[in-house]
Structure formats: C-alpha cells, structure tokens
Amino acid sequence: MVGGCGKVPPSESPKTARQKPRTAAPDDRTGGSTLTDDQLILKRKLETQLAKERPTHRLTLRNGRVVTGRVVGETTTSVRLREGLGFSGYVISPYKRDEIVTLEALPGAAFEVTATDVRLCQEFPGYNFAKDPPYTFVTDGSFSDVEKILGLLGSLRRQFEERFAPLIRVGSEPREIQIIFFGKEVSFRTYAERVAPAFVNSAGFYSARDNRLALLDQLGSQQYAGVQNEISQRQHALNQRGRDGTGSLGETARRLAAAQGQLISLAKGMTEQVIRHEGAHQLFYTYQIHSLYGAEPTWLREGLAVYCEPEEVGRYHYVMAKRIAAHRKAGQLLPLRTLLTHRAGGGFFALGARQAEIAYAQSWSVVYFLMQDPYRRGFFEFVKSYRDLKDERAAEQILTRDPVKSLESFMPSDFTTLESQWQEFISHM
Numbered sequence: 128m129v130g131g132c133g134k135v136p137p138s139e140s141p142k143t144a145r146q147k148p149r150t151a152a153p154d155d156r157t158g159g160s161t162l163t164d165d166q167l168i169l170k171r172k173l174e175t176q177l178a179k180e181r182p183t184h185r186l187t188l189r190n191g192r193v194v195t196g197r198v199v200g201e202t203t204t205s206v207r208l209r210e211g212l213g214f215s216g217y218v219i220s221p222y223k224r225d226e227i228v229t230l231e232a233l234p235g236a237a238f239e240v241t242a243t244d245v246r247l248c249q250e251f252p253g254y255n256f257a258k259d260p261p262y263t264f265v266t267d268g269s270f271s272d273v274e275k276i277l278g279l280l281g282s283l284r285r286q287f288e289e290r291f292a293p294l295i296r297v298g299s300e301p302r303e304i305q306i307i308f309f310g311k312e313v314s315f316r317t318y319a320e321r322v323a324p325a326f327v328n329s330a331g332f333y334s335a336r337d338n339r340l341a342l343l344d345q346l347g348s349q350q351y352a353g354v355q356n357e358i359s360q361r362q363h364a365l366n367q368r369g370r371d372g373t374g375s376l377g378e379t380a381r382r383l384a385a386a387q388g389q390l391i392s393l394a395k396g397m398t399e400q401v402i403r404h405e406g407a408h409q410l411f412y413t414y415q416i417h418s419l420y421g422a423e424p425t426w427l428r429e430g431l432a433v434y435c436e437p438e439e440v441g442r443y444h445y446v447m448a449k450r451i452a453a454h455r456k457a458g459q460l461l462p463l464r465t466l467l468t469h470r471a472g473g474g475f476f477a478l479g480a481r482q483a484e485i486a487y488a489q490s491w492s493v494v495y496f497l498m499q500d501p502y503r504r505g506f507f508e509f510v511k512s513y514r515d516l517k518d519e520r521a522a523e524q525i526l527t528r529d530p531v532k533s534l535e536s537f538m539p540s541d542f543t544t545l546e547s548q549w550q551e552f553i554s555h556m
Contacts, residue, residue, distance in 0.1 A: 132169075132248035132256050132265060166245050173240045173248065177258060181238050184208070186222060187229045193281045194222070195233070195259060206230065233260070247305050261301040266308040268344060276308060276342075279402050286440040287410050293507055294416045294514065301413045305339040315343040325473035331401040333408040335421075340405050345394035358387050400436050407435035418513045420522035424530045425469045427510070430490030434498070441498065448556040450488040455553060461489060463546050467531050496552045505537040512537070 162170060182195035186208065199219060200207035206227065209219050237260035244263050248256050257264040257273045262280065264273050288295065309315035318341060319327040326332040331342040345351055362383050411417045411431060437444050454460050461482070466489050471477035475486040497506040512533065516522050525533070535542045 132252055132254045162242055162245060166242075166249060169249060170240050170242075170245045173244065173256060176256070177238055177240065181233075181235070182259070183233055185229075185231050185233055186227055187231075188222070188226050189228055190226075191282060193278065194220075196220075198230075237261075241303065243303055243305070247307075251307065261304050262306055263303065264306045264308065266306075266310065267314065268308055268310040272308055272310070272344065276306065276402055279399060280406050283403055283406050283435065283440065284410060287407065287414075287435065290440045291414070291416060294414075294510060296415045299413065299415045301410070303338065304409060304413070305337070307339065307341045308344065309342065310344050310347045312343060312348045315341065325476060328476070330397065331405045333405045333412075335408070335412045335417075338409070338413070340402075340409055342398070342401060342405065345397045345401075346391070348394070351390065351394045354390055355387070358383055358390070403436050404432045407432040407440075410435075416510065416514055418516045418522065420516055420519060422516060422522045422525050423513045424467060425471065425474050426466050426486070426490040426493060427513075429475060429487055430494035433487055433491035434494045441495075444491055444495070447488045447491045450484065451492050451553050452556045454485050454488065455556075459485060461485060463489075463493075463549065464531055464542075466490065466493070467534065468529070470526075492553050492556070493549065496549050499552075502538060505539065509534055509537040 183197045184195065186194045186196075186206070188194065194208060194210060196208040196210040198206060199209045203224070205221050205223050207219055207221050238258055240258075244256075244258065247263060247265055248254075251265040251267075254265040254267050255270070255273075257266070257270070259273075259277055262277065264276075266272055284301070307318070309318070316327055319329070319332065323332055323334065323341075330345065330348075331340070333340050362380070408428070411428070417423055417428065433444065433447060434441060451460075466486060469475070469478075469486070475483040475490075478486055494506075497503065513525065516525065531542055535545065538545050540548070
C-alpha cells in the first residue's frame with residue numbers, strides 16, 4: 128500500500144482547478160510503452176513496494192469503521208487481520224465476526240501501478256506514496272495522515288451515496304483519484320501558485336480536470352505556527368519566572384496548556400472540514416452529478432460541498448448557521464438574487480475574503496433549505512438540468528439563462544415566495 132517516490136524529474140502539472148474534467152488518455156493505465164526509462168524504473172519500484180504491503184481484504188465494521196489488510200487467520204467467531212502501518216510496519220488485530228458487516232476481497236488489479244500513479248509520484252520526489260483504490264496518495268507527512276484521510280473520505284463517500292442516490296449515475300464509481308497532502312504551508316502555496324492561482328490562499332482545492340485533491344494540514348500552517356510560537360514564548364517566560372521563585376504560576380500554566388490543546392484541536396478540525404469539503408467536490412464530479420462543462424452557478428457547487436462538511440452529510444451545520452445569524456443581524460447578507468446568479472473563475476474568492484465568507488454560509492443555507500421535504504424533489508430536478516447537459520452547445524445555452532428563473536421553474540412557488548420562505552427559514556438559525 129505504501130512506499131516512497133523516486134527522485135526523477137517532475138512532470139508538467141495542471142494549470143487550473145475545478146475546470147472541465149480531463150478525458151483519460153489511452154495510456155493512463157499502465158501504459159508501459161509511453162513511459163520513459165526513468166519512469167519505468169520508478170513504476171517497477173512502486174510495484175515491488177505495493178506487492179509487499181498490499182491489503183487483500185476490506186472489513187466494514189458495525190461502528191462504521193473500515194479496515195483494510197491481509198487476512199492471516201479465521202475461525203467461526205473471529206478474523207485476524209494484518210494491518211499495515213505504512214512507513215512503520217504492521218500490526219495483527221482480531222475482529223469478532225458479529226462486529227463485521229462485510230468482509231470483501233480486494234482485487235489485485237485495482238492496485239495496479241498506472242502511468243498516472245508514476246507521474247504523480249515523480250512530480251513529488253521524496254514524498255511518501257500510498258495506494259488504496261480508488262485513492263492514490265503522495266504526502267510529506269506520516270502514514271497516520273494517510274490512514275485518517277482514507278477514513279474520512281470513506282465515511283464521506285458512504286454517506287454521500289445514501290444522501291444523493293437519486294442523482295448518481297449507474298457505473299460512475301470513483302477511479303484513480305489523486306490526493307496530495309502537504310504537511311507544510313510553503314509547499315502547498317508553491318504548488319497552488321503553479322497549478323491553481325485562484326486558490327493559493329485556500330486550505331485546499333479539488334481539480335476536476337485532473338481528479339486531484341490538494342490539501343494542507345493546518346498543523347503545518349503559518350497561522351498555527353504563529354499562535355503556537357506565542358504560546359511557547361509565554362510558557363518559556365512562565366518557566367523562567369518559576370526558576371526565579373516569583374509568584375504562583377499554576378493557574379497560568381494550566382491556561383496555557385489548555386490553550387495549546389484547543390489550538391491543536393481547532394487545527395485538526397479545520398483540516399477535517401477541508402477534507403470533507405474538497406472530497407465532496409470530487410464526489411459530485413466523479414459521480415457525474417455536476418456537469419462536465421462547469422455550468423453550475425457558484426452557490427450550487429459550493430453550497431452542496433458545505434452541506435457535506437458536517438460529520439454526517441446533511442447534518443445541521445452549526446458554524447454556518449451561526450454565521451448566517453450574525454450576518455443577518457448585521458444586515459450584511461447578500462441579496463438572494465445576487466448570490467444565485469454569481470459566476471466567476473475564482474468562485475466566491477472573487478468577492479473578497481469577507482464577502483466570500485458570507486456567500487459560503489448563505490449557499491449552505493439555501494441548499495439546506497432546498498433539501499427539506501417540500502423542495503427536495505424539485506431541487507434534485509434542478510441539479511439534473513445541469514448534470515444532463517449533452518454537449519458544449521447545451522452548456523453555452525444554459526449559461527445564457529437566468530439561474531433564478533431556472534431554479535424557479537422547478538420549485539412549487541415563484542421566486543418572490545421562495546425568497547420569503549427562505550428568509551423565514553434562516554430567521555430561526
């Protein structure tokens with residue numbers, strides 16, 4: 128499952144994010160004849176590493192946890208699984224059969240090292256490489272990072288499939304999804320500046336054209352480092368005062384320790400939120416719910432992604448609800464028509480940081496509102512009107528249409544009534 132990327136010259140990378148998805152070239156599988164000699168050497172190296180550690184089975188447990196590994200023993204009551212610890216070795220764990228929902232064999236072909244894998248790995252020499260289909264990872268972090276992200280994305284995918292089942296096309300299961308997980312902000316910013324300048328100040332982004340998730344660990348962000356440094360300086364000063372025998376320092380020390388714990392928890396929470404948000408973008412494109420032509424208005428794409436951010440897809444988003452309430456009270460909400468008609472290459476970032484924050488929260492509130500029983504059926508039909516675009520000409524035609532009128536045509540009431548109902552809905556947040 129894991130290994131290290133060889134140091135070969137980096138290949139050319141994508142230039143933009145969230146654009147029309149790239150059509151897979153014929154050589155995007157193993158494509159041996161299309162690879163250079165250096166790439167073929169790297170391919171064989173990765174194949175050798177994966178052969179040693181490749182999991183053969185996936186267990187889904189009743190508590191929702193998904194575990195992959197090699198079955199090394201079975202009885203009528205339990206299964207013993209050898210679970211890889213990536214860059215650290217492995218552990219053998221027993222699981223009771225009454226705790227197991229499913230035990231499925233993983234096809235070896237799914238772990239095939241493709242030309243796409245090789246090119247991703249050579250683009251990031253020195254990064255750790257991991258593969259757990261449909262995901263391929265490169266990261267400068269630890270295997271625990273990989274494991275955690277896989278868990279989050281696996282949970283997100285199962286919830287997504289259940290929540291949006293009426294919209295998912297048959298045979299559109301995910302394949303060859305690339306994830307780059309950066310442990311240091313400078314590396315993430317350099318990459319984003321090169322491939323997706325519009326998202327250089329974000330914490331992560333999804334490139335539909337290249338089917339890539341680029342994510343930043345917030346524990347490696349400059350903001351986290353700055354606050355952590357401030358806490359460390361205060362702790363140092365406190366320790367110095369203690370050595371000088373001046374005053375009672377116990378309560379201050381406890382507060383600083385608590386602040387440090389809260390900071391770590393906040394950074395981890397932000398990282399998980401980004402993973403779910405960008406992972407949701409990936410799912411909407413991979414399952415072909417979003418059109419191939421990027422025709423959807425910004426609020427629809429972003430509102431659906433924020434809708435997937437809570438620990439359970441569709442659960443009440445307390446952070447966004449709090450923002451809605453605050454901005455509503457301050458009279459800062461965007462006019463609904465302005466929100467619904469917004470389109471820009473950089474998404475809501477084109478509005479500026481403050482307005483973007485409001486727009487994201489409002490987009491969530493509109494999607495959350497439309498997912499309620501009186502509107503959900505019509506809302507899904509509205510989403511399908513973009514999903515089912517046949518060609519670029521149809522996409523160009525829908526772009527000339529008023530998104531407000533398009534939404535109105537699928538709703539049980541006119542826009543004025545709908546806006547009034549939404550205003551009433553958010554007044555209780």
